[in-house]
Amino acid sequence: MDNKRIITDRLILRSFTTDDLDDIYTLLADEEVNRYLPWFPVKSREEAAAFYEKNLTARHWYAICLKTDNRPVGYVDMDEGENHDFGYALRKELWHQGIVTEAARAVIGHLRAEGIPYITATHDRNNEPSGRVMQRLGMKYCYSYMEQWHPKDFPVIFRMYQLNLDGNETRVYDKYKQKYPVHFVEQAGTQNT
Numbered sequence: 001m002d003n004k005r006i007i008t009d010r011l012i013l014r015s016f017t018t019d020d021l022d023d024i025y026t027l028l029a030d031e032e033v034n035r036y037l038p039w040f041p042v043k044s045r046e047e048a049a050a051f052y053e054k055n056l057t058a059r060h061w062y063a064i065c066l067k068t069d070n071r072p073v074g075y076v077d078m079d080e081g082e083n084h085d086f087g088y089a090l091r092k093e094l095w096h097q098g099i100v101t102e103a104a105r106a107v108i109g110h111l112r113a114e115g116i117p118y119i120t121a122t123h124d125r126n127n128e129p130s131g132r133v134m135q136r137l138g139m140k141y142c143y144s145y146m147e148q149w150h151p152k153d154f155p156v157i158f159r160m161y162q163l164n165l166d167g168n169e170t171r172v173y174d175k176y177k178q179k180y181p182v183h184f185v186e187q188a189g190t191q192n193t
Contacts, residue, residue, distance in 0.1 A: 004062060006106045012065040013103055016056040016072065020063060023072040024048045024056065032092055036127040039151065060111070064090065064103045074100065076107045078119060083173055084111075086119040086163075088133070095129070101136045108137065108163070117166040120173050122158040134161040145176050145183035159186070 006013040016024065025048035027033060034041045042048045055061060056075070064074035074090035086108075088100045111119065121139060123130035135141075139161035149156040164171050177183045 008102050008106045012070050013062040016063045020072050036124045076103050084119045086121040100133055112165040118164045120162045122160050125157045139163040142172050143185050145180040147180050
């Protein structure tokens with residue numbers, strides 16, 4: 001039984017299964033979808049299967065499926081580490097329809113019910129649409145930092161957002177500031193553009 005099943009107006013959010021490998025491959029092989037993600041696009045169905053085994057079976061990875069066919073078109077996930085890093089991806093033909101926002105809101109509600117105290121999310125400063133999703137979810141910009149991003153090995157300025165789910169509005173996850181010497185707060189409004 002899939003205890004992670006969440007239903008929204010347009011979506012089914014559920015666990016990934018091995019039956020989803022073709023859809024997983026389609027999502028992970030797309031260079032544009034994976035441009036800002038911390039891995040290279042997969043080159044084969046075998047690489048997609050390895051990614052599935054390593055990541056998509058984890059507790060807080062949800063397949064985003066349209067109700068029309070229950071096939072994965074994206075995902076929402078939360079890292080189990082102390083950062084509770086929240087992430088998402090969606091097939092590009094479905095961008096700009098509010099699907100990720102709808103899915104992420106539902107998952108956040110589930111995380112809140114589980115007692116997760118907060119989530120963080122980062123986006124490359126050049127990936128403004130991802131930042132707008134974070135803002136629509138009620139996440140607050142905290143600071144920016146520069147990281148030599150691996151495995152892609154180039155410098156990236158990330159904006160760090162946070163949503164406190166337990167009502168503690170003063171908490172700010174500052175480990176990225178501690179880890180990366182170049183960190184700063186952008187002027188009000190610049191992180192929203």
